[in-house]
Amino acid sequence: MRHTGTTMLVVLNxxxxxxxxxxDxxxxxNRVKEFAVRIGMGVVNQTKLITAASELVRNMLRYANGGDVLIEVITRGRENGIRLTFKDQGPGIPDIKQAMQDGFSTGRSLGLGLPGTKRLVSEFDIKSTVGVGxxxxxxxWKNG
Amino acid sequence: MGPFLLVTIQVDLYDRLALMLESDLVQAISKSGAQGVLIDISAVSIVDSFMGRIIGNIASMARLLDAHTVVVGMQPAVAITLIELGLTLPGVQTALNVEKGMQLLQSRIRVADSEEDAPHGDDDAGSPE
Known part of the structure; x- marks a missing residue:
């Protein structure tokens, strides 16, 4: 639990x-969908969230041979949302700024993975250390 | 007019299944001589960049085998998500439902046929007089 501004972020589940x-x-x-349905997220936001999750989980498989994902139901003030954390122990990304540019890709994908994914969600954070993961x-957010 | 292939995707496909669909479909076009392929994705709730690429590939491969592809039944939430993701599916024809997709395919194939027939002077009945 941590303070973000004046309102507190709480993990419910x-x-x-x-x-x-x-x-997998x-x-x-399907698990992400169950969580999103449980908090009453609308179909469009559900679809955006699940598509974003699909992109990230695919990256994890492609570049790091898999990893772990944490699904959390969170609340901040009056808002409910889903937080997903994707953690891998792959090669890491040397230049995150470059990886976040539209059209950049080292794999066989279309190069819209990370920036495209970022556009689909309310908040996006990436941390990477070369050789660590x-x-x-x-x-x-439910209405975000 | 050659036969149409109608493909209904009933489940969310994982990668290998989507690749199998791609190769099966291309084989089926070649074997059947189909001039039109209709892909119904009304039951597909998620189209990510991988799935989008497969759909684009199928359309391009079909084109090389002289077949037109129409994707029908895309859910509104999927369309919204695809565009925000940055995937515009260039080269993929779409229609709202199966019926409209069939009409589109028929009209495209008629156009292609009449272009072929034009030098022979074939025309539809009923002259202006």
Whole structure:
């Protein structure tokens, strides 16, 4: 629990998943959907959140051979939302600024992974250390 | 007019399944000589960049095999998400539902046929007089 400005962010519920195979992607997406439905998130925001989650989990499999995801129901003030934390122990991203540019990709993807994903969510944070791994945290507020 | 292939995707596909669909479909176009492919994605709730790429690939591959592809039934939330994600699916024809998709395919194939027939002077019945 931490203070963000005047309102406090509280974690109401959480669950952790390990992503090792591509089949885990669909299962994980279904879990995210269950959490989003439970807090009454609308279909458009649900779709944006799940699509963002799908992009990030795919990155994790492609670049880091998998990793761990934490799903949390959070509340701040009157707002409820879902926070997802993707943590891998892959090669890390040497230049995050470059990776966040539209059109940049080192893999076989279309290069809209990270910036595209960021546009779909309310909050986006990425931390990466070369040789240690990458952690991406996204938040989608119910009405955000 | 060649036959149409109608593909209904009923579940959210994981990567290998989507790649299998791609290759199966291209084989089926070649085998059947279909001139039109209609892909119904009304039951698909998530189209991410991978799935979008597969749909684009299918359309491009079908085009190389002389078939037109129309994607029908996209959910509004999927359309909103695709555009925000930055995926505009260039080269993919869409229609609102199966019926409109069929009409689009028929009209496209008629246009292609009449272009082929034009030098032979084939025309529809009923002269202006």
């Amino acid at each position: 959480k669950d952790a998943y390990s992503i090792q195979r591509e089949q 992607v669909i299962l994980f997406r 990458t952690t991406v945290t996204i938040v989608k």
